[in-house]
Each structure stands twice: as structure tokens, then as C-alpha cells.
Amino acid sequence: MKKRDPRIFLFLLPSFIFLSIFTYYPIFDAVGLSFHRYGAFNPKPIFQGLKNYIDFFKDPIFWQIILNNVLFGLGTILPTMIMALIFAILINEVRSLRTFFRLSLFYPMLIPYAAAAMVWVFIYDPSLGPINLILKLLKLKPIGWLGDSRYSLIAIIIMTVWKNLGYYMLIFLAGLQNIPRDLYEAATVEGTNWSQKHWHITIPLVGPSTLFVFVVSVIQSFKVFTQIYLMTEGGPGYSSNVLIYRTYEYGFKFWQLGRASTLTTLMIMILLFLVLIVFGVWGRKITYQAA
């Protein structure tokens, strides 16, 4: 191993200072506060050990929220990735109107989340919204969407998939364009059909993109806030409440900063764990070089 030039630490210093102030310090502070009773109504933190954690583990609402997070993750990550890859392959193969298709899929990314959420509130409107109008035309029963516990989370999932699809598609598209054409030519000469070609060449070779998309969308699925805040406020009941929204409620609605920190700490732990697993298990198996 080459010996490191000590000057590199000097160059890292500026970013380290900023990260310390705005990232590391708040994280450690939150971890510390998570063992305290602290908030607007008792401004002096009182140490109480693991009580906040135990309270949450005993609270059925907490487990429902974790379940919602898992469902939201499953509901967004897999469909988004599969659809993004398929659309990327199709667009890559389409000769005419490529820009048009790319734009059609990508434009939701350009709309601010808040504006998109308000549009979807209208789309989901139980009496005036287009979805229910279509359902009525098809003689199907209209659905309460955001106002119904059974559908509120699904409604948010659909909106989120729509919003993120274009971005991930673009990443896949970039990955596809890095795959050398001669591999496909060779495969065609060997007489493979369309699906074989993509199964054996495309999917393995977009591995790095897939890993990136997967990690980003796992993290994204824990960061879902804007659309929940604007579309359902976590309701009805707790049906569309997720970890980060619950943290916000504890922090800024109930002003129990200790408990909010507990939830934050739990979320950091879950995310670190997931990312480590993904990079540890999957990261090694990725084919980075086509050759």
C-alpha cells in the first residue's frame, strides 16, 4: 500500500468542519437526547435511560408505523426499479421521438414535490377527481383514496412512483448507453431473442446503476415527507403515518424533542444497517467492467 501524503488531511479539513457542524454534531446530539425526557414543557433534559426506546417498542402505533414504512418501501422500490428499467430499455431502442418519450417520463421530476402533491390531491378527490370519474364510467365503485385507511398509503405510493420513475429511468438509460454495442451484435449473431439478450447482457451489465438506484430509493423511501404532510397528514388514523412523519409530529407538533430524537436515532440505525447490508452483500458481486 502506498503511503498517504499527510497533506490530504489538510484538504479534507474544510469539508470536515462543515460536516461536523451541520451533520455529525446534530446526529450525536440527537443520539444523546434520545435518552432524555426533553421538550417544550420540560426545558431541562432529564436523563431516563432507555425509557423512550422501551415506550416506543411497547407502543402498537410505533409498530404500525414501522409496518407502513416497510410497505411503502416494498410498494415504491420494486415497482419503480422494474418499470424504470423497462422504460429505459424501450426508450433506448426506440428510434424516433426518443426525446419526447424521455421528456414525458422525466417531467414529474421537474415539478416541486409540494405542487405535485396538490395536483394529486385533486386527482384523488373522491367526487371531482379524474380517477374516480373514470371508475364511475367503468361502473366501478368510487374509492375514498386519501380519506380511506385502506387506500391512503397506496395512493401515496402511486404518486411517489410517478414522481420518481423518470429520474431512475434516466440513470438506467445512462447505464445502458455504457454497454458496448458489440456484445449485442455478438448475441444477435448467436441467434438470441430480445428477452434473452436483455436477461443475459443488459441486466447484469447495468448492475452499478441498479445498485445506485436501489440504495437511493431505499433511502428515499425513509425520507417520504412532503407528500404525506400535504396529502394526508399521516391519516386517516395512522394509516399513512411513517417514521419520519411521526418524528416530525413528536418534534414540532407535540414538542417532545427527546422522543423525536429517539425516533431519529432508530431511523439512522435502520438506514445504516440497510446500506451496510446492501453494499456488503451486493456491492462485491457487481460487474463494473464489461470486459
Place this chain on the structure above:
Amino acid sequence: MKKLFKLAIILVLLLTLPLYMVMAGGKKEEAKPEGEKAAEETGNLERYKLSEKPVVIDFYFVVGVAGPLAQVIDGMVEEFNNTHQKILVQPVYAGNYNQTMTKVQSAILSGIPPDVFVVEISELYTLLAIDGIIPLDKYIEKEGGDTFTGQYFDALYGNARAEGKIWGQPFQRSTPILYWNKDMFAANADRLKAAGLDPTRAPQNWDELEKASTILTDREKGIWGVILPGGWNDWIFEAFVYQNGGKLISKDAEKSHFDSPQVLEALKFWYKLTNELKVSPPLRPWNQTPIDFSSGHAAMMYYSTGGLPLVRKQSNFDFGTAFQPKKVQYGTPVGGGDFHISKGIPPENQDAAWEFIKWMTSPEMAAFWSRESGYICINKKGLDLPEMKKYLEEFPNAKVAAEQLEYSFPKIMAPNFQEIRKVFVANLDAMMQGQQSPEETQKKLHTSVQKILDEY
């Protein structure tokens, strides 16, 4: 090829449709003038710059019912600024009640409070617990004490009094009332009469409500008998508990009374309407409810009196308003929002804020606000103004909420009401959607509310 192009253009237009909607929506929002913008437009800032510097105060306000009330407030503030040279009020629309309380609380705790704000009346104990507001007694004394407060309906001060002081001034105040579709009642007169009901008046007790809802529900046409709206179902439910002679928590906010038989009976009644008879939809969003009613999708609804202008404008049928039906008595919590003045601001800002509050609740302004918003005309002197008399004569539906004050109770108040409200609404939601029984709901509500009360 040309055809393909046309097709492509149509497709692009279709696929980007939501984009235009966003753009249209965005523009509308921009059009809302903020305080400074409005002042600039009327040349206020210029004038101020020439004379002495005005006291600039921030005013956070809330819009809690469907309808364009933000513009009404902006207009009122503009008039205040035009008539008061030394004060410049900057109105900030802070969202619905939940969002406004979050913003106010964060602002107070981070040491940059708005000078004057309106939040929901149940938040008083929270505001006191975080030491965010000043008592208004010294200002009220200066204005003449009881003669000043005597102008207002006394029931409205119920949620402003604590520790022997007055902490808030009533503003956008309401009670929930029963709206009923007179045409629909008339069309079903025979069936209503057969059940022993009078089709020319609204139901007066729970029993009549249940019967009328059952008769008027029409599944084929998608018409509900009555809507118990979600979002503020805690508030509407509180009314049912008072009607049944019960209460939710003790006055000192220490003991939960959710375990009382009166509460259980009210829960069971709601469960019956929503889940057994299915004459009330499981859960309707708050702002959606008046739209459902005025488009003829419900024969009756419980809603704030603040929904009146919208229903009046949008419904093409004759509708009436009435007291909420009674069980053992008529009863309702008051509702809405009060003005408060922040603590950690310079005294001249507090004085300016009081000037503003006084002006906003003067007979003329209270009457104007009541006509525009449907809220109660809080200032009794306002009711004697000729334009208000004329309005009430033409539109007697607007009288009901104020008359109902006679049977009103102060709304539930507790420190950290937001947390109680969350539990309250969530459990009612679950029960209305048939996910838990009334008994289970009662048990959960009692234990969680008691736990929250114990913490403070």
C-alpha cells in the same frame, strides 16, 4: 408521417397535462398578495417612509374552513393599514389550524414570535405552558373593563380565561350546526311523515336524526343521510358528549372522563350511523363535506357555521340550519380561533397588536367578518347595525350558530392539546371505518388521554 406527428403532439399535450395544472395553480398562489406586497401596491410604504417609521407587526392567521377566507383577511388588514398611519400589519397565511399552531409554536420557542396571531381555542394551555403570550387584562381595563368585554358573547371568553386572567380575544368563532337540505326533506315528505317526522323542520333529537338519515339515504343515487365529517370529528364528537350530558376531561385538565357511560353511548351512536345502518359515510375529509352537501350528496351534515358562505353560494336547493339534535339536552362546544399577543416582543408592538385586535373585533368589522365568513358575529353591537340586520333578515340561517351559544360549553383545553387531538381523531377514524368497536375505542381513548394528561 404527418399523422404520426399530430398524434405525437396530442400525446405530449395529454401527458404533460398535470404540468399545466401545476403552472395554473402556481400562478394563483403567487397572486395572493402578502402584507408587504399589498402595502406597496397601495403606496403605504412610500407614505410611511416620508412620515415617521410605523410599528411593523407580523400577524399569523389561519383558515379553518373551506372557502376563500384568506383574501377576506388580507382585505381587512389592508383597510386597517390604510386607516392607521402608525402601524403596518403584515398578514401571513399560516395554513390550517394544525399547521398554524406548529408554526406559532416553533416561532415562539425559537425566540422570533409573530406579534399577533390566531390559533385554535383549545391551544391556550399549551401557549401558557411555553410562556408565549401576555394577558390582555391591562388593555381591557383601559378600554373600560366589563363594558368592553360586555360587547361580546360571554360564552366566547370561556376558552380565553385561565388563572383569573383573559389571554385571548374572540375572533373567528363558531359552533358546529346541523345543515339540512329542505328540498330533499320535502321530496320524501310522505315517508318522513309515515315515520312520525315533520318534513318541514330539522331533526331535534338523536332519535329523529337516526330515522331521518335512514329514510333519506339513497344508495343508488349515492346520497348519504347525514355526514359526520372527518378531520375535526373530535370537535363534532365533543358536541355529542355534551348533548348526552357528559364531558371529556375535568376542568383542571387532570382527569380523563372518556371512560364515562355518556361517552360510550355517543360512540355507539356514531358507530351505529356509520357502520350498522351505514347512513353516514365512514370518513369524509373536512373540506370535502360542504362540497358533498351542496352538490346534493347528503341530506344533512354537521359542519362549522363557517361553511355557510360556501354552501350558500354553491347549492342550488333550499337549505336550512338548525341546532344540533339533542339527547338529554342541547349542547355544543364552541369552536374556532382567538387572537393572542406574544410575550417576547417590544411593548410598542404589543400595543400596536392590541390596536389591531380591537379594530378587527369592533362592531363594524365583526359584522363584516361574520357576513363574509359565516362565523358568529362575536360583537353583539354588530348585530344592531343596519346592514347586519338586513343580512340576517334575508339569510336567517346565519343566526343559528349564535343562538346555539346559549347551550354551549367551553371546548376541551389541555396542555399539549395537539397530542390529545391526534389520539382522539385517530381512534374516531378507526371506529368510523369499522376497524374497532365503540368499547375498544373508549378504552384506548381513556388510557391514552389519561397518560398524556399525567405527563403535564
